[in-house]
Amino acid sequence: MLRLGVNIDHVATVRNARGGAYPDPVRAARMAEEAGADGITAHLREDRRHILDADIDALMEHLTVPLNFEMAATDEMQQIALRHKPHAVCIVPEKREEKTTEGGLEVAREENKLAHFIAPLREAGCRVSIFIAADRPQIEAANRIGAEVIELHTGAYCDYHAEGRFEEREAELVRLTEMATFAHSLGLEVHAGHGLTFDTVKPIAALPEVMELNIGHFLISEAIFSGITPVIHEMRRLMDEARAESAKA
Ligand SMILES: CC(=O)[C@@H](O)[C@H](O)COP(=O)(O)O
Numbered sequence: 001m002l003r004l005g006v007n008i009d010h011v012a013t014v015r016n017a018r019g020g021a022y023p024d025p026v027r028a029a030r031m032a033e034e035a036g037a038d039g040i041t042a043h044l045r046e047d048r049r050h051i052l053d054a055d056i057d058a059l060m061e062h063l064t065v066p067l068n069f070e071m072a073a074t075d076e077m078q079q080i081a082l083r084h085k086p087h088a089v090c091i092v093p094e095k096r097e098e099k100t101t102e103g104g105l106e107v108a109r110e111e112n113k114l115a116h117f118i119a120p121l122r123e124a125g126c127r128v129s130i131f132i133a134a135d136r137p138q139i140e141a142a143n144r145i146g147a148e149v150i151e152l153h154t155g156a157y158c159d160y161h162a163e164g165r166f167e168e169r170e171a172e173l174v175r176l177t178e179m180a181t182f183a184h185s186l187g188l189e190v191h192a193g194h195g196l197t198f199d200t201v202k203p204i205a206a207l208p209e210v211m212e213l214n215i216g217h218f219l220i221s222e223a224i225f226s227g228i229t230p231v232i233h234e235m236r237r238l239m240d241e242a243r244a245e246s247a248k249a
């Protein structure tokens with residue numbers, strides 16, 4: 001079963017454009033749950049540009065599906081995660097000036113620091129995931145530090161698609177395919193996400209080692225026109241179709 005985690009960050013982006021209370025990301029998360037989301041993802045950025053601390057408090061109180069809490073490897077975020085003990089913690093790289101998460105975490109260069117950083121999170125019962133590029137040395141390092149999950153960054157694959165750079169898109173898809181197999185062979189659970197749309201989801205959903213997709217920006221954008229429920233149903237349908245086709249092939 002391929003799980004769908006719905007990222008509700010960009011409901012908060014719209015809310016924060018004016019301040020105030022709406023649209024409420026928790027309301028969106030509850031609707032996503034009802035529409036069949038298997039989990040909710042929220043990224044508490046250090047600059048609080050979208051999700052706020054109070055959103056995490058409310059998500060922990062009201063969700064009935066697991067929360068995947070995305071955060072940078074900082075002491076402040078570690079304390080927040082340890083206070084809430086969400087089902088999963090996904091460690092992501094962050095730069096203040098970036099528009100969105102630009103690359104995967106540099107695990108190999110920071111191996112000791114990250115091993116110490118994630119140990120208390122694991123002891124607290126959180127499944128620790130590392131948001132990572134499709135790069136063998138990074139995956140090996142994620143395995144060595146004791147992560148249980150890696151999430152492969154699909155942003156480059158999606159950008160190549162959007163820019164019509166189809167040869168580069170296919171090369172990135174090959175890398176994602178090979179690295180999903182490699183990570184799985186090490187015993188890591190494999191997730192994927194970033195930038196996925198109706199047009200790009202199927203080849204990623206078809207990868208048999210991938211157990212979860214985290215999708216946000218496109219779903220929330222498309223929900224402006226169609227509503228959250230039909231958009232999630234359509235994404236779910238495409239994911240299931242891709243999985244069934246790959247199982248038959
Ligand atoms: C790590 C990640 O991929 C998500 O957090 C997603 O990118 C939404 O957050 P941003 O748009 O702030 O990067």
Ligand SMILES: NCC(=O)COP(=O)(O)O
Nearest residue numbers: 007193194195214216217
């Ligand atoms: N970790 C990826 C994620 O949560 C969703 O990314 P996006 O679909 O908002 O780009």
